[in-house]
Amino acid sequence: xxxxxxxxxxxxxxxxxxxxxxxxxxxxxxxxxxxxxxxxxxxxxxxxxxxxxxxxxxxxxxxxxxxxxxxxxxxxxxxxxxxxxxxxxxxxxxxxxxxxxxxxxxxxxxxxxxxxxxxxxxxxxxxxxxxxxxxxxxxxxxxxxxxxxxxxxxxxxxxxxxxxxxxxxxxxxxxxxxxxxxxxxxxxxxxxxxxxxxxxxxxxxxxxxxxxxxxxxxxxxxxxxxxxxxxxxxxxxxxxxxxxxxxxxxxxxxxxxxxxxxxxxxxxxxxxxxxxxxxxxxxxxxxxxxxxxxxxxxxxxxxxxxxxxxxxxxxxxxxxxxxxxxxxxxxxxxxxxxxxxxxxxxxxxxxxxxxxxxxxxxxxxxxxxxxxxxxxxxxxxxxxxxxxxxxxxxxxxxxxxxxxxxxxxxxxxxxxxxxxxxxxxxxxxxxxxxxxxxxxxxxxxxxxxxxxxxxxxxxxxxxxxxxxxxxxxxxxxxxxxxxxxxxxxxxxxxxxxxxxxxxxxxxxxxxxxxxxxxxxxxxxxxxxxxxxxxxxxxxxxxxxxxxxxxxxxxxxxxxxxxxxxxxxxxxxxxxxxxxxxxxxxxxx
Amino acid sequence: xxxxxxxxxxxxxxxxxxxxxxxxxxxxxxxxxxxxxxxxxxxxxxxxxxxxxxxxxxxxxxxxxxxxxxxxxxxxxxxxxxxxxxxxxxxxxx
Numbered sequence: 001x002x003x004x005x006x007x008x009x010x011x012x013x014x015x016x017x018x019x020x021x022x023x024x025x026x027x028x029x030x031x032x033x034x035x036x037x038x039x040x041x042x043x044x045x046x047x048x049x050x051x052x053x054x055x056x057x058x059x060x061x062x063x064x065x066x067x068x069x070x071x072x073x074x075x076x077x078x079x080x081x082x083x084x085x086x087x088x089x090x091x092x093x094x095x096x097x098x099x100x101x102x103x104x105x106x107x108x109x110x111x112x113x114x115x116x117x118x119x120x121x122x123x124x125x126x127x128x129x130x131x132x133x134x135x136x137x138x139x140x141x142x143x144x145x146x147x148x149x150x151x152x153x154x155x156x157x158x159x160x161x162x163x164x165x166x167x168x169x170x171x172x173x174x175x176x177x178x179x180x181x182x183x184x185x186x187x188x189x190x191x192x193x194x195x196x197x198x199x200x201x202x203x204x205x206x207x208x209x210x211x212x213x214x215x216x217x218x219x220x221x222x223x224x225x226x227x228x229x230x231x232x233x234x235x236x237x238x239x240x241x242x243x244x245x246x247x248x249x250x251x252x253x254x255x256x257x258x259x260x261x262x263x264x265x266x267x268x269x270x271x272x273x274x275x276x277x278x279x280x281x282x283x284x285x286x287x288x289x290x291x292x293x294x295x296x297x298x299x300x301x302x303x304x305x306x307x308x309x310x311x312x313x314x315x316x317x318x319x320x321x322x323x324x325x326x327x328x329x330x331x332x333x334x335x336x337x338x339x340x341x342x343x344x345x346x347x348x349x350x351x352x353x354x355x356x357x358x359x360x361x362x363x364x365x366x367x368x369x370x371x372x373x374x375x376x377x378x379x380x381x382x383x384x385x386x387x388x389x390x391x392x393x394x395x396x397x398x399x400x401x402x403x404x405x406x407x408x409x410x411x412x413x414x415x416x417x418x419x420x421x422x423x424x425x426x427x428x429x430x431x432x433x434x435x436x437x438x439x440x441x442x443x444x445x446x447x448x449x450x451x452x453x454x455x456x457x458x459x460x461x462x463x464x465x466x467x468x469x470x471x472x473x474x475x476x477x478x479x480x481x482x483x484x485x486x487x488x489x490x491x492x493x494x495x496x497x498x499x500x501x502x503x504x505x506x507x508x509x510x511x512x513x514x515x516x517x518x519x520x521x522x523x524x525x526x527x528x529x530x531x532x533x534x535x536x537x538x539x540x541x542x543x544x545x546x547x548x549x550x551x552x553x554x555x556x557x558x559x560x561x562x563x564x565x566x567x568x569x570x571x572x573x574x575x576x577x578x579x580x581x582x583x584x585x586x587x588x
Numbered sequence: 589x590x591x592x593x594x595x596x597x598x599x600x601x602x603x604x605x606x607x608x609x610x611x612x613x614x615x616x617x618x619x620x621x622x623x624x625x626x627x628x629x630x631x632x633x634x635x636x637x638x639x640x641x642x643x644x645x646x647x648x649x650x651x652x653x654x655x656x657x658x659x660x661x662x663x664x665x666x667x668x669x670x671x672x673x674x675x676x677x678x679x680x681x682x
Contacts, residue, residue: 109643114659116674119608119666124600124647125632125639132636154646154662 018225021069021141021177024062025055026367027244031229032220036201041168041178043198045190046205051216051237052181054090055205056143057083058241059179061092063141064102071141072133072176073105076149080105090241101137106130110153117155123163127170139176146181148192168197189221200224206232215354218244234356236364245360245397256280261373261408264303265296267477268436271453273460277434279372280406281457282399284429286413287438291449292470293412294318296436297375298327298334299475300410304373305337312371313345314362316381320345331473344369350381355394358382362398366407373408380414399431433457438468441489448489451477467493593617593625593675594654598639600632600647605664609648612665620677652676 020034029035036042036059046052053075060071075083083105084094097103106129134142147164154160171178180198182190189195195202202221207214217232235244260276263269263283269276277283283300285293297313304311315323323345324334337343346365350358366374382391395411402409411432429435435454440447451468453461466477467489481488481496488496597613599606610629617625632639632647642651646662652675661674 106640108645110645114657116659116661116670117663118661118670118674119664120605121646121648121663122605123645124603125598125649126645128600128632128636128647129639129645132639150645 020226021063022067023059024066025058025242025244027233027235028218028242031218031233031244032201032223033227033229036177036179037223037226038177039172039175040200041171041180041198042201042203043180043182043190043194044203044205045182045184045194047184047207050184050205050207051235051242052205053078053083053145054086054237055242056145056179056181057087058090058092060103060141060143061087061094061097062241064097069140070102070104070137071143072130072137072139073103073143073145074130074133075105075107075145076110077146078107080107090237090239092241104133104137104139106133110149112153115153121156121159123150123160123167126163127167131174134174134176142171142176142178144178144180146183148182148190148194151192164194165197205235210354213351213354215356217356234354234360236357236360238364240364243360243364245356245363255404255406257406262303262307263296264299264301265475265477267466268451271462271464271466271477272434272456277408277456278458279408280403281408281433282402282431283408283410283434283436284413284432285410285436285438286415286429287449288415288440291438291440292468292475293414293438294323294377295327295330295332295470295475296438297377297410297412298323298330298332300373301343301375302327302332302334302337304408305334305340305342308342309373310341310369310371311337311343312365312369312374313343314365314374314376315345315347316350316376317378318347320347329472330470330475344371355382355390359394359398363401366402366405371407373410374402375410376412378412378414380412396431429454439465441465441467443489444492446490446492450489591624591655593621593652594628595625595675596628596630596642596651596653598630598632598642598644598647598649598651603647606648608664608666609650612668612671613650616665616668616671616675620672650674 019038020032020036021038022029022035023032044052044055057073060073063069063071073083078086087094094103094105098105108126108129130142133139147167150160150164151157168178168180180194182192182194184204185191185193189202189204199222201223204219204221206217206219208217209215216235216237218235219232220228220230233244235242257279259279260274261279262276263272285296287293294317301311301313313320313323318326320338324338327334334343338345344365346362348358348361352358353361362374362376379391379395382394399409434456437452437454439450439452441450442448449468449470450465452463452465455461464479466479469476469478478493481493595613595617597610599609610627613627617627630638632644639645642649642660644651648662648664650661650665650671652659652661655676659674659676661671665671
């Protein structure tokens with residue numbers, strides 16, 4: 001056990017009772033839940049070329065660089081200069097670390113031809129060298145790569161085995177975290193049965209070729225006193241060293257967001273009650289060839305970048321330039337986003353490496369770029385390198401990871417069969433939150449695209465089939481025409497629309513005719529009313545005339561009578577005359 | 589054979605094996621190389637940094653530096669035949 005408390009070693013809480021040392025190898029610390037057992041030896045075994053040396057070397061270098069734990073690398077196979085050259089390609093400057101006394105590389109050369117064995121001996125020399133190396137830089141980490149070379153150099157197995165046992169005990173007593181590498185044996189983990197001696201932690205590296213595509217895998221065979229991931233995890237060796245992918249998480253306790261992000265197509269957003277998809281959700285766009293899946297993907301990418309967020313576009317079919325050019329034709333300028341650093345393409349042929357490697361690569365790219373949206377176009381191409389079930393398993397892990405990171409993902413999938421068994425699509429459909437289905441609608445000798453939302457978790461969505469059109473200004477959805485003959489699309493829809501328009505014109509025309517008729521009727525009636533009015537007036541006048549004449553007649557008669565009376569009375573005073581006349585009148 | 593043998597014996601402390609090896613070596617040298625050898629005994633417990641130079645990992649190790657080729661004999665040198673062959677004093681075939 002280390003005498004000094006190291007802050008980098010996770011001291012036991014409820015779950016970790018064993019102190020651990022972080023390796024710094026990306027992903028491994030997650031699988032082992034904190035690293036390798038501190039102060040104990042760990043065995044890393046695997047066949048030739050599976051990355052044992054690099055693995056252990058990275059352990060030393062990362063320790064020195066990131067955790068300030070100096071390390072000793074005892075090489076039995078490669079010379080120090082060779083090792084330096086090997087890791088230089090991964091961006092590690094081993095020479096500098098050696099000068100800074102953070103790393104010490106010691107090459108132990110065992111040449112059988114130079115060595116004779118006579119009688120009893122022990123490996124005290126190795127111990128002394130190791131001890132000297134450890135003490136000279138205060139090493140916390142030790143790698144013995146690969147100690148099995150001793151077996152080929154020396155004959156006396158009895159001594160060797162006894163000494164190895166002593167060595168591992170000695171390493172424990174010394175309190176260094178050690179990695180011992182061993183060649184994979186025929187029936188045992190290592191050729192010389194090293195696993196007998198190193199019983200705390202055993203990690204198996206594997207290099208398998210399936211369908212001509214090689215994948216490196218790692219498995220923690222044993223980890224005494226600690227929980228650990230038990231699956232095989234793929235790992236990748238690239239310019240940044242090793243990355244292991246802790247892919248299968250067991251829990252379903254991802255954070256969820258109720259933020260909405262736009263799908264990039266206004267009409268599509270409107271088909272969903274929340275006006276978009278949830279952030280961190282997964283969208284599957286599936287359809288047959290040429291239904292515009294990539295365009296939807298690009299449109300989504302465009303929308304993401306327009307809202308100043310980052311998008312990562314994984315293209316498995318087309319090169320970035322091709323996509324950019326093609327999307328120009330529908331009015332989406334992706335180049336601008338690439339220049340702004342908001343959009344990054346990650347183009348690779350599916351056959352470049354195995355499925356797991358793709359996953360690791362995707363993982364890495366995401367970790368580096370930290371996008372808020374990713375697009376995988378198309379996932380179906382991955383089937384060329386793995387079976388359906390493998391692809392599904394991979395996507396499960398990917399979705400898991402993306403949900404954890406709150407990244408919205410859009411997959412496109414090619415439905416291989418037009419007689420759609422809609423539940424295929426790599427079986428991802430059950431995993432995704434939103435499933436948009438693109439369909440060919442073949443009618444009247446033409447092919448049109450139909451789009452509908454199969455499902456949209458957590459929000460209401462339109463149940464309509466829309467016609468999906470790709471225009472010079474982007475993508476749009478049109479309500480398909482539901483005519484008497486069923487759903488109409490494309491030119492049939494246009495024709496129907498024209499037909500309706502004609503009908504509308506005719507209709508309007510007939511209405512105006514009716515209006516005029518009415519007007520005319522009104523005028524006729526009006527004129528009749530006028531005529532009657534005139535008739536009435538003339539009748540009235542007639543009647544009035546009779547009245548007036550009567551009155552006049554009477555007046556004239558009265559006057560005449562008065563005149564006659566006057567004439568009879570002759571010279572009677574006017575005063576007397578007036579009175580009787582007035583009285584007469586009144587009597588009338 | 590007027591060659592000078594430069595021999596180095598690496599030991600780690602005064603262990604039984606080391607003592608046996610040294611006494612064996614001296615005996616053989618006196619018998620076969622009288623007057624034309626030098627023995628340097630290096631105790632790695634005192635000078636651990638010297639282990640690297642001669643690629644020592646087992647103790648005790650006898651290293652013949654001169655004449656070429658460099659040979660190493662590990663063990664307590666109890667098998668005289670092997671030691672003599674190892675030191676090229678006696679050809680292997682004989």
